Structures are given as C-alpha cells and as structure tokens.
Amino acid sequence: MTVLLWGLPDESPVHRVAEELRARDADVVVVDSRAAARDTIDLRLDPGADVGGVLRTHDRTVELAQVTGVYLRPVEPELFPGLEPAELARARRFCDALTSFTELTGSSGQCRVANRLLAMGSNVSKPYQAQLITRHGFGTPSTLVSSDPAEVLAFAGQHGPLVYKSISGVRSIVTAFDPVADAGRLTRLRWCPVQFQEQLDGPDVRVHVVGDRVFATEVTTTAVDYRYAHRGGATATLRALDLDPDVAGRCVALAAALQLPFAGIDLKLVPDGRVVCFEVNPSPGFTYFEHGTGQPIAAALAAWLTGS
Amino acid sequence: MLLVLCSLDDTDSQWFARRAAQAGRACVAVSTEQLSFARRHDHRVGPAGDVRTTIELADGAVLDGEALTGVLNRVREPPALAWYRADPAERDYASAELFAYTLSWLAGLRCPVRNTPTPQCLAGPAPDPVHAWAAAHAAGLRCAPVRLGTGTPWPPGDAALAGARAAAAGPVRPRQVLCLDQEVLDRDVPPATASAVRRLAKLLGAETALLGIDFLVGDGDWWFAGLTAVPALRPGGDLLVDRLLQVLETP
Secondary structure (H helix, E strand, O other), X not given: OEEEEEEOOOOHHHHHHHHHHXXXXXXXXXXXXXXXXXXXXXXXXXXXXXXXXXXXXXXOEEEHHHEEEEEEOOOOHHHOOOOOHHHHHHHHHHHHHHHHHHHHOOOOOOOEEEXXXXXXXXXXXXXXXXXXXXXXXXXXXOEEEEOXXXXXXXXXXXXXXXXXXXXXXXXXXXXXXXXXXXXXXXXXXXXXXXXXXXXXXXXXXXXXXXXXXXXXXXXXXXXXXXXXXXXXXXXXXXXXXXXXXXXXHHHHHHHHHOOOOEEEEEEEEOOOOOEEEEEEEOOOOOHHHHHHHOOOHHHHHHHHHHOO | OEXXXXXXXXXXXXXHHHXXXXXXXXXXXXXXXXXXXXXXXXXXXXXXXXXXXXXXXOOOOEEEHHHOOEEEEOOOOOOOHHHOOOOHHHHHHHHHHHHHHHHHHHHOOOOOEEOOOEOOEOOOOOOOHHHHHXXXXXXXXXXXXXXXXXXXXXXXXXXXXXXXXXXXXXXXXXXXXXXXXXXXXXXXXXXXXXXXHHHHHHHOOOOOOEEEEEEEEEOOEEEEEEEEOOOOOXXXXXXXXXXXXXXXXXX
C-alpha cells in the first residue's frame, strides 16, 4: 500500500506519521510543500474510470491509482518567500491539481484521506463552525462579533470576563479583554469587527478523534491560551483523560458529521456541567499532546490510513 | 423585506432587485462595497448556536437579520474594500476575518437564502472542479476527458471547458443552464440533460441553490463545461423572477 504525506517532512506531525507508517511497512511517499514548484503532476479523468495520473517528486514516480491513503498538512506556496512569479504559478498549479486528486480519490472507498480540504473548510470561520457544533450536542461560548465599542463594553457587563480572538482560522492567540486597559484601542474595531467571547472556567480538554478512536487530554494551566502558556511565564500540564463515554461518542459523531476522519476538538468542562466546544481543528498539531501524554495518536492515524 | 447582496458591478442582481420591486415586493439591494463601509456590525452567537445580526450602513439604513424575509446572496468577496490600500499582510488578515464574519452572518440567517454560503465561496456551492466533473459524470451529463496538472496551461476551473472543447466535433456555442432548487429553468434543454442537471444538484448537496451549469453545445451534444454559484440572471427572464421570488418567500 502506498500512502501519500503532503506537507513539510521535518514538521513533527508529518514526521511522526511517516515513522509510524514505515513501522507498518507501508510505502510512504512524502510530497514536500517546499518543492511544489519542482514536482510534477498529471491528473487524468476519463469517463467511466477512476481518477488517475502520475505524480513525480525528486525521488519518486507514483501512479496515483496506486495510492491507498493520504495525510494532508500542506503549506500554501504563497507562504514561501523567494519564489519568482513563474515558479509560484507553477507551484500553484501543482497544488491545485494535487488538491483535486485528494478531493476526488477514495470517493468509492479505495483510498483513505485525512482530511479532504473541502471538509477542512468549516474551520475558516469560528462562529460559523460554532453553529454546526451546536447541532451535535455541544454548547458554545456566548459570542459577539462587533465593530462597536459600546456594544463590546455592554457585552462585558452582561457576561463578565471576556476573551478576544480571531474570527477566522488564521492562527491567533486567545487574549483576555481588559475593559479599562483596552478601552483606548476599541475604536480600532470600526474597520474590522472583532470576536469577543465569555471567558469560561474549567479544565481545557483536547480530544483527538481518529476514525472512531478517541484520545482525550486534560490541560491544566493558569494561562488564557495554554498553547502559549510559556510566553507569560505560566505552565501547562497535560494528562491523558478518560473521557465520559457520552461525550466521547458525541466527539466521534461531530467529527464524522464534519467529514473529518482526523480532528482535534477543543472542549471546556464548565463547573456547572456544561460541555462547551470552542472549535474543531481539522489539521491538529497533535504531537504536543502525544509528547505530553504518551497517547499513540500518530500510530492510530497510521493504522487508520492503512486500514489496519 | 427582501435583501439582494451583490457587488457594485453585478448588474444582474440589480436587475432582479428592480424586477422584485416592480412586482410589489419590498426589496433592497446592498453592495459588498456598502458593507465594507458600514457604520456598525453586530453579530451574536448564543450558547445554543442561535444567531442574531444587525448591520447599520453608512447612510443609517439598518439590516436586521430578524426583519429579513429572504436574501438573494451573490457576495463573491468579503467586504474588505476599506482595506484596499493597507499593507498586504494586514489586508490579507482583515479579508480573512471579514470572510469568516460574513460566512457566519449569512449562514445564520433564518429566512430563505439563495445561495447559502459555503466555506469555499460566500456565494454558495463551489465544489472542486474535478469533483464537480465527477459528479456531473455520475449524474449522467456528457463529460469529456479532462487533463489537469503542471503540464496543462489552464486553471482547474477551466479544465472541464478545455476538455469539452477538445472533444466536441465541429462548431460549438457556450450555454449556461439555470437550475434553482433542482428545477431547470430553461425550456429548450433536452429532457435527459435537464434530468441529469437535477441529479447533479442533488449529488453536490445543492438541493436548495441557484446554480448555473455551463455547457458547450454543438451538433446535438451538450458537453459539461463547469458550474457557478453566480450565474447570469437576466437570461432567466420572467420565469426566473417568479421562481426566485417564490423560493425566497417560502419559509
């Protein structure tokens, strides 16, 4: 079996999945996002036939029909500095064609893809994804997206402590809102609304769903955003959590509904009993949690990709 | 109130807004550019996912999501015109934020919306072109072989068109067929093609959407050449206006 990994080979999630796949004697083909201007792909679609074609990297030539699994964590070519316009255009064509392949292959079940870019789309908007999440038995924090300073202050008065963070999937740091210290900056909202949310108490839980397997990690920290605890001199302690079976089942159902065989679901276990979901990450950087808890997430993903 | 959302140069949407007003409907057309310079945006998502949005435009007009009865959504770009001259990195970030906000706002409306936005396209369904080709083939439309990759000059969106051009024998003419909520609005489309268009809409999960299906037509053959969520409206004429008003007024 041939499994395609598309991303940065030295980035830890891609590296770990490659390790685990090789341990299973899978034929691993790594498509390096940095080489998109040099690699080639020719995609063939003929009526009545499965999608086919040939992919050529610096060291491999692969018949796409032979690919039985794909793990996607690509980096857009526009993010690599130094590409000439012609190189960038070629890299874009390569990425578009490979994306088309990953969108289509396996639609009849012969290839497993984690995850298709189309399915990853819900994460481009947190409040949009929140609307989908609430249909699957989870709560969401009270949220205000506003360009009006007075409304933000009124919202803070209604809900107590707030945080603010990006509306989009562009990575951002969750930050505590200080109605006094931040008051002078609120006028900047005028040209681009900002997302504010009630700040909830309780432990953070990251749930990795791999197919129907669940790996839950409880994070204990005093930081607002545990991912950046070290920046503020705080710490984050991770431990494997035996998740309530009902919550675990809802996580699997949510990931399946979003068509994400692999997902990182961020939960907050609120002291009043509510289980609130912040977001579903469709391309989780799982190695931080694997390293912190010893949970075999990469192995589970490799097993899923190879159908074993 | 009916709301038509479109870019300033979308004369087809403005045509529909005029026709709706002539038909006695309270209808307002608001451009993406107006949204870019709105005085106030207020978008709330409650703990159970309930959505409430109010936008106050620069002229004082208020768009209250609760007061809208139907929306024709033809927004292709996020309302980021105010960031046009900003530093590119800032502009890209603001555009992503405004895209995310607009997607959530439009998706959260409770009234009929054509089209409901998708994460791929604010104006509605926008499947990967190769996925669309495969769905068209599965639906029974005539599809030419497609080639796509680093060795082909066309972008993915033109791959089906390029394939159709290569496969069609003799002269061909482009033709766009309107499909609204699985009803084909063009009367001269061959019945088998019309049935396949309806199946295509269903296969794409676009059962309640307005789509334009592109064909190259020649010598009796209708070759699939792509699809769009922002089709030309005027060719649909009275039938399109009637049907669109009907679906936008049916909760």
